[in-house]
Amino acid sequence: MTMPLIKTLAAATVLLCGCVTQHPQNAEDFRKAVPGAFMARVETFEVNRSVREIGATFRARAPECLNMRVTTTSQMPGSYQVIVSVYKPTVVVTDGRAELHLQRHHEKGVLAVTKEPDGGYYLLVADAFPVDAKRSRIEIFGPSKGYDVLTQAIMGWATGKNLGCPDLAKIG
Amino acid sequence: MICPRRIAGCLLGASLVAGCSGIKTYPDTLEKNLHITTEAASGSAFSRMRVALHIHQVDANCRTEYQGTVQLNEPSVQIGVPSDRLSYLVFSFSSATFLGGSGSSISYETLLWPRAGHAYDARASYADSIYHVEIRETDPRRSAGREIERRSLDDCRR
Numbered sequence: 453m454t455m456p457l458i459k460t461l462a463a464a465t466v467l468l469c470g471c472v473t474q475h476p477q478n479a480e481d482f483r484k485a486v487p488g489a490f491m492a493r494v495e496t497f498e499v500n501r502s503v504r505e506i507g508a509t510f511r512a513r514a515p516e517c518l519n520m521r522v523t524t525t526s527q528m529p530g531s532y533q534v535i536v537s538v539y540k541p542t543v544v545v546t547d548g549r550a551e552l553h554l555q556r557h558h559e560k561g562v563l564a565v566t567k568e569p570d571g572g573y574y575l576l577v578a579d580a581f582p583v584d585a586k587r588s589r590i591e592i593f594g595p596s597k598g599y600d601v602l603t604q605a606i607m608g609w610a611t612g613k614n615l616g617c618p619d620l621a622k623i624g
Numbered sequence: 625m626i627c628p629r630r631i632a633g634c635l636l637g638a639s640l641v642a643g644c645s646g647i648k649t650y651p652d653t654l655e656k657n658l659h660i661t662t663e664a665a666s667g668s669a670f671s672r673m674r675v676a677l678h679i680h681q682v683d684a685n686c687r688t689e690y691q692g693t694v695q696l697n698e699p700s701v702q703i704g705v706p707s708d709r710l711s712y713l714v715f716s717f718s719s720a721t722f723l724g725g726s727g728s729s730i731s732y733e734t735l736l737w738p739r740a741g742h743a744y745d746a747r748a749s750y751a752d753s754i755y756h757v758e759i760r761e762t763d764p765r766r767s768a769g770r771e772i773e774r775r776s777l778d779d780c781r782r
Contacts, residue, residue: 516774520730522728522730524726524728525726525727525728526726527726601752601753601754604752604753604754605754608754614754614756615756616749616754616755616756617732617754617755617756618753618754619717619728619730619750619753619754619755620730621728621729621730622728622753
């Protein structure tokens with residue numbers, strides 16, 4: 453039996469045993485689920501930019517950097533694994549808040565064992581709220597390990613100091 | 625005596641190396657109008673990062689034709705891209721581990737219509753798993769340049 457198959461079966465077994473019975477089906481569910489979830493965290497920081505500016509940067513950078521299909525391959529003696537992941541960003545900007553949602557759907561290489569929302573499972577949600585006219589508070593809901601580059605990129609966009617794109621092949 | 629099977633194997637290997645990968649060197653024969661600055665670090669002692677620019681010609685029907693690849697191994701490279709016609713530039717950032725086993729690649733694509741008499745500066749960077757490509761156009765008669773907005777191949781069809 454190959455390693456990817458063993459891993460997939462192991463993950464499926466754990467999930468089917470009841471560790472995860474359902475995944476959040478929208479951004480609000482995801483926000484509520486993250487604080488108490490295993491391997492998940494909420495990060496908070498403040499930046500010297502308005503929510504409107506942050507929203508404009510999210511709108512400019514998210515489609516360009518996160519609307520992607522990523523193929524990763526790994527090869528070990530006796531196995532060769534290909535995973536195709538499709539990422540879908542959504543940006544919502546209102547007067548009082550700027551939101552960035554990121555979903556991921558695995559086209560190949562990973563089984564979906566619970567109901568998947570349209571566009572894929574929620575991977576991360578970032579919210580910007582006004583502190584005052586020129587300052588904002590950012591809250592990022594997401595995984596606690598393996599996704600730092602995503603958080604770094606969103607922090608760069610929120611501060612306006614680094615508009616680079618995260619290498620989505622390096623996460624997870 | 626050399627085994628015929630070994631000769632056949634060598635010939636097959638040579639033909640693969642010679643061009644079956646599909647990558648060819650960009651025939652850089654035009655006047656240099658694109659200056660590319662590259663900074664890339666894999667961030668790990670066990671892997672290396674390669675940056676390359678794949679250049680495609682785009683016809684009136686938005687069909688692309690691969691012209692060749694420039695390996696961006698040097699910090700600064702100058703090439704010529706056809707003026708007054710559309711090109712499709714694909715910057716690829718590829719990492720591979722020295723021990724083999726895994727690799728990944730991510731790319732930044734954009735359409736570019738270089739104007740005759742103008743100079744273009746592209747800056748491609750990769751650090752800490754964050755990449756950035758920026759292209760600026762400069763008119764030699766004016767001091768200030770302008771950033772070229774990224775345009776996807778779909779924009780060509782609109």
